Amino acid sequence: MKILKFQKNKIYLENDEIIDINRDIKAKYRIKTDGEIGVDEYHNIIYDSALSKSYFLLSKRDYTVRDLLQKLRMKYRRSSAVEGQLQKVVSKLSELGYLDDYSYAESYISAKKSLGRKRIEYELHLKGIDSSTIDSIYGEEETDEKKMISDLLHKVKNKEKDKQVAYFMRRGFKLGDILDVLKGLD
Numbered sequence: 114m115k116i117l118k119f120q121k122n123k124i125y126l127e128n129d130e131i132i133d134i135n136r137d138i139k140a141k142y143r144i145k146t147d148g149e150i151g152v153d154e155y156h157n158i159i160y161d162s163a164l165s166k167s168y169f170l171l172s173k174r175d176y177t178v179r180d181l182l183q184k185l186r187m188k189y190r191r192s193s194a195v196e197g198q199l200q201k202v203v204s205k206l207s208e209l210g211y212l213d214d215y216s217y218a219e220s221y222i223s224a225k226k227s228l229g230r231k232r233i234e235y236e237l238h239l240k241g242i243d244s245s246t247i248d249s250i251y252g253e254e255e256t257d258e259k260k261m262i263s264d265l266l267h268k269v270k271n272k273e274k275d276k277q278v279a280y281f282m283r284r285g286f287k288l289g290d291i292l293d294v295l296k297g298l299d
Contacts, residue, residue, distance in 0.1 A: 119146045130191050134162050160198040177214050179241025218242045219250055232285020258286055262294045
């Protein structure tokens with residue numbers, strides 16, 4: 114592939130592809146305008162660029178494997194035959210311990226203490242965490258949802274009963290637990 118131009122930290126290739134790179138990648142592959150890169154070199158540049166982008170993203174916040182892959186796919190959607198390189202990046206980051214769905218789920222659950230289990234499970238499923246991981250975390254840590262409901266009840270104590278029920282349902286608590294706590298108040 115021919116490099117049409119090199120501007121700032123971007124390589125413009127003849128197939129209308131644009132690749133973001135950093136100085137290290139530029140120096141490593143000796144990238145110059147009007148130069149040629151082979152297919153193997155192209156894949157290596159994509160890999161190094163995706164790895165660099167991943168380190169940057171992970172320095173800002175934690176990601177699940179699925180979230181990071183989605184982010185990288187959006188970044189490199191114009192690149193051809195890039196999926197294998199992205200999978201290699203994710204594998205390397207998992208081996209190094211930077212990507213760990215289990216620890217992500219643990220910290221997510223502890224941060225969302227005011228939500229019920231069903232809501233947390235739903236949100237974690239959207240992030241690509243499987244049910245067995247969630248169940249094993251909840252198995253380690255027993256939560257009393259009825260106590261959580263009674264602790265949060267002060268926020269909606271002046272509302273009608275159906276609005277109170279709806280509030281707790283949106284937060285992911287079980288209907289039976291909600292009704293038990295509300296009956297105890299009557």
